[in-house]
Amino acid sequence: MDYVGSRRSTHLLRVSAAVALISGTALVMASIFATAAPPAPTVDIAKFAYTPKEITVAPGTKVVWANHDEAPHTVASRDKSFASKGLDTDDKFEHVFANEGDFTYYCTVHPFMTGVVHVRKQ
Numbered sequence: 001m002d003y004v005g006s007r008r009s010t011h012l013l014r015v016s017a018a019v020a021l022i023s024g025t026a027l028v029m030a031s032i033f034a035t036a037a038p039p040a041p042t043v044d045i046a047k048f049a050y051t052p053k054e055i056t057v058a059p060g061t062k063v064v065w066a067n068h069d070e071a072p073h074t075v076a077s078r079d080k081s082f083a084s085k086g087l088d089t090d091d092k093f094e095h096v097f098a099n100e101g102d103f104t105y106y107c108t109v110h111p112f113m114t115g116v117v118h119v120r121k122q
């Protein structure tokens with residue numbers, strides 16, 4: 001290999017090392033973003049029921065309720081630690097569960113509608 005050829009292959013090596021470094025960094029950043037924003041577990045309100053009726057989450061988790069019914073519903077805990085306003089169609093309510101426990105909730109408009117959020121360290 002002559003002098004120019006050797007210089008060229010060194011340059012190519014540097015470029016591929018840089019590309020590997022950049023794509024590696026992108027991968028690490030993607031995984032950081034993935035851990036930073038896990039999708040909030042959602043309870044769907046439809047046909048006068050909460051689905052899933054029971055969920056288990058870790059402390060600090062935000063749970064979102066979304067009303068898909070034409071009728072208004074609410075989300076109110078038995079222990080009065082949280083309560084939504086009346087949720088119209090497509091309205092959402094969210095609550096962050098800081099502490100462990102079993103949180104039973106119901107709809108104040110239709111008290112036969114009930115659900116439970118279990119908060120446990122996982």
Ligand SMILES: [Cu+2]
Binds near residue numbers: 072074108110113
């Ligand atoms: Cu209701």
